[in-house]
Amino acid sequence: MSLITLLTDFGTKGGYPGIMKGVMLGINESAHIVDITHEIPPFDCIAAAFVLYSAYCFFPPGTIHVIVVDPGVGSEREVIAVKTPKYIFLAPDNGVLSLILNDEPDALAFRITRRELFLPEVSRTFHGRDIFAPIAAHLSKEATIEEIGEPFDAVRCDLIPRPQVLHKQIIGAVIYQDTFGNLITNIQESDLATAKITGNLFITINNTSICGLSSSYSSVPAGQPAALFSSAGFLEIACNQASAAEKLGAGNAASVYIYSKS
């Protein structure tokens, strides 16, 4: 199988993801292309990093993940390919791979240099079509990452702010708001251990206090807020059958505090 995923901020209105698929299928007609999302908020590399991190490992080994959230398109930023034991990632070098690289110590990075594999005419505005799509298609067919680039050791991997992990206290932030209004933070389960917060805890966000962790949305009454570790491993503030963003009046970058009760 030649599986390629797409994760962009193009939206689906203008046909841009479809155009990328046309280019890829023109190069490799047996490419199997899956959309992760095209609804990343425009230019929001942190959201892209988070959605990618929550999705990538559920695809079969050999999958090529293509990320085009690229505020610097047309500028001098590099296009990079990163190879891990199971996957290849193709992305602009803007930090969007930060969470992947934290988890993948054996990743190898390359900057893409084989211009003759790009579309013959490269625009300044749509590298998704002119560079990312043809490179991904060639990688899905026969080209190796070593053939299309040069080793690159300066990949940006500092995009996601880390929470402050103190003694029995953590200060984090909302990094992503999902479709349901759930607020995903930068706090991971391991941070609790580091802060020596075991058992009972309080979480506060924008004047709302939540006591303890829940195991599911439906373990609190409808409309009530709950804190739980999301399916991607990050602390998430949710409201059962309602939007936490609306109910709590909080969104991206809102501060989230965790205190140990004991």
Add this chain to the structure above:
Amino acid sequence: MSLITLLTDFGTKGGYPGIMKGVMLGINESAHIVDITHEIPPFDCIAAAFVLYSAYCFFPPGTIHVIVVDPGVGSEREVIAVKTPKYIFLAPDNGVLSLILNDEPDALAFRITRRELFLPEVSRTFHGRDIFAPIAAHLSKEATIEEIGEPFDAVRCDLIPRPQVLHKQIIGAVIYQDTFGNLITNIQESDLATAKITGNLFITINNTSICGLSSSYSSVPAGQPAALFSSAGFLEIACNQASAAEKLGAGNAASVYIYSKS
């Protein structure tokens, strides 16, 4: 062919449908997955039941329809599989199959119990990924429904309110508002015969009266309301080239009255 359809309220923003596809393709690389929609309003099982009903029979025999609109995720609700002569449906047991079951007297229902076919770690928040996707992929490959579940005779099938069908009068309700603002009701063509409404009739909704049925949107002037039986067989209130929801100030649950003129 191993055709699987997806119908969820996940939206496409967070990558959840893509993740489900990754899981399925990891189990059955030749699965052919088609999105029906991921834009069901959050937790709106009635809308899901309606969209499923309008779509399912246009897919080839053997298709596996996967429905994940699941306000009770993480609670004790069952995950069920329903087998009809042509299709398999996989859904939470919350009534979302009500319209299907009304039409399919020979359907067999099972509750899913083969936990070793789920993803190794089952979250409390994302059964689409952890249960529905792997089960659908196994069903599309070789597993039979009998192997993955136990017969279940208590499937919820009472989700959609039925209209009141009286003598020469029907009192129904809007159950779904589509993309164009068309208002779809729970009144079916057979209800007219039952009410002995033949030929001329009046329809009223929120102080607007519509005289008679139209055969197409464009048979009334632009902007004017029309009543017609939709492509899914339900009475639909529409405005030619405009949103009936906006023009008539009506939406989900609005009452719709039909009176015989004669």
Add this chain to the structure above:
Amino acid sequence: MSLITLLTDFGTKGGYPGIMKGVMLGINESAHIVDITHEIPPFDCIAAAFVLYSAYCFFPPGTIHVIVVDPGVGSEREVIAVKTPKYIFLAPDNGVLSLILNDEPDALAFRITRRELFLPEVSRTFHGRDIFAPIAAHLSKEATIEEIGEPFDAVRCDLIPRPQVLHKQIIGAVIYQDTFGNLITNIQESDLATAKITGNLFITINNTSICGLSSSYSSVPAGQPAALFSSAGFLEIACNQASAAEKLGAGNAASVYIYSKS
């Protein structure tokens, strides 16, 4: 390969594109279907014409492009198929192929007449499902365009207003606003030569003046407006990392003036 693209104004909420895919896969199980977009603003044939024009030529030869933006569904408008050296286009005859036909002098047009290839029951409201999907699937399999229609020489191709090209001056209009708020006009690069505008120029739109053309969004400071020829070859007014539509208070049909500086 049997590649079929879909471009509609159906949205993805109601499952209509999925239903079309079900119909197509029931006729040709090896059809490979790619969405260009389903988010054309309802009934906006000009936007559809533009998005199609910017996408079609990036697909491999042999692709069948299906366009269903069809305010006249259910009326007497024809369904047409247009054959160019590389592609087949299937669309209602409402001008949506105007830009294609301008560029393809050797196109052959047919009106679709083989009713026995439609779905057995043709509704008045959903020809995408009942006519376009089965015809596209048959074309992708073995049917030729000559077998399913009759030559038709009255195709509408005058939908897109042409700019006024004067001496050292062009008066054009915004024809499409993309996902990012970029404003795409009906002015093409060749119009500059015709107007004898070389080198330096001014562009004005809704009281904002832009001096000269840019080669990329990022060549102006963040938030500032730039004018550039888009990846589809039309003059585009954009703001670096912001919405030009919002910043300039301009949208569809806004006038755009180009003056020569010298």
